[in-house]
Amino acid sequence: MLADLAHALRTTDMTWPRTADEDFCDHRALAWSRCRDYLPEWPDHVALSEQRRRQLVEDFLTDIGSDDEVSRSLAELFLDYGDGYIGAGPLCWSPGEVMLLLTDWLPCKAVLDADQRNALPFVLRRWLTFALTQQEIDRQWISRVVDAVDTFLPEFHDAFDDETTWGPAKQVAAALTERGVDLTDRQAVDDGIRQLNAEQLAHRLLP
Numbered sequence: 001m002l003a004d005l006a007h008a009l010r011t012t013d014m015t016w017p018r019t020a021d022e023d024f025c026d027h028r029a030l031a032w033s034r035c036r037d038y039l040p041e042w043p044d045h046v047a048l049s050e051q052r053r054r055q056l057v058e059d060f061l062t063d064i065g066s067d068d069e070v071s072r073s074l075a076e077l078f079l080d081y082g083d084g085y086i087g088a089g090p091l092c093w094s095p096g097e098v099m100l101l102l103t104d105w106l107p108c109k110a111v112l113d114a115d116q117r118n119a120l121p122f123v124l125r126r127w128l129t130f131a132l133t134q135q136e137i138d139r140q141w142i143s144r145v146v147d148a149v150d151t152f153l154p155e156f157h158d159a160f161d162d163e164t165t166w167g168p169a170k171q172v173a174a175a176l177t178e179r180g181v182d183l184t185d186r187q188a189v190d191d192g193i194r195q196l197n198a199e200q201l202a203h204r205l206l207p
Helices: 002-013 022-038 050-064 069-085 095-109 114-134 139-160 168-178 186-205
Strands: none
Touching: 002 022, 050 069, 050 114, 069 095, 069 114, 095 114, 095 139, 114 139
C-alpha cells in the first residue's frame, strides 16, 4: 500500500501546474515521509498492439451506434491518452484521469476542430462507460467517473482557449492548421515547419 501511495505521489508531482495549496503541501510532505522508502521502479509499459487499438475503436463505435469521423477521432485520442498515461491500463479510467485529460493533456497537446469540441462531452461520457464496462466495473462506480466530465468541462474550456498552456507541438500544429496544412500529409507538414522556422529566424534578424 505504501508503494502504491508513493507511486501516486510521484505521478501527482509530475502534473503541471503543481498546486500551491498549503493544506495539500503539508499533507503531501507527510505522505512522502511515510512512503518514500517504498517508492517502486517505474512499471514496464506495454503499448497496445495496433490490432487491439483498432478493435477497441470499432467495438466502441458499434456500442454507441455511430461510425462518424468525429467520434472515431475522439475515441482514438482517448486511447492515446490512456495508453500513454494511465499506468493501470488504457481502459482503467478514474475521476482523476478525467481531470488530467480535460484540464492538462487536451489543452496542452490536442488540436480539436469545432465539431470535435462540440462532440467531446458526449463521446467522452460514452467512452468512459464503454471502457469501464470492458473492465467489468460496477455501474455505480462508472457513474462517478462519468460525472467527472461535467465537473471539469468548465476548466477544459478555459484552458483549451488559453494559448499560454499549449505545448510546443500543439503550437506548431495549430499554426499549420491555421495555414491550411493537411496534418496527415508528412511532406506538407515538413514543408510547413521549415517555413515557420524560416519566418521565426527572419523575425529575430530584423531590427
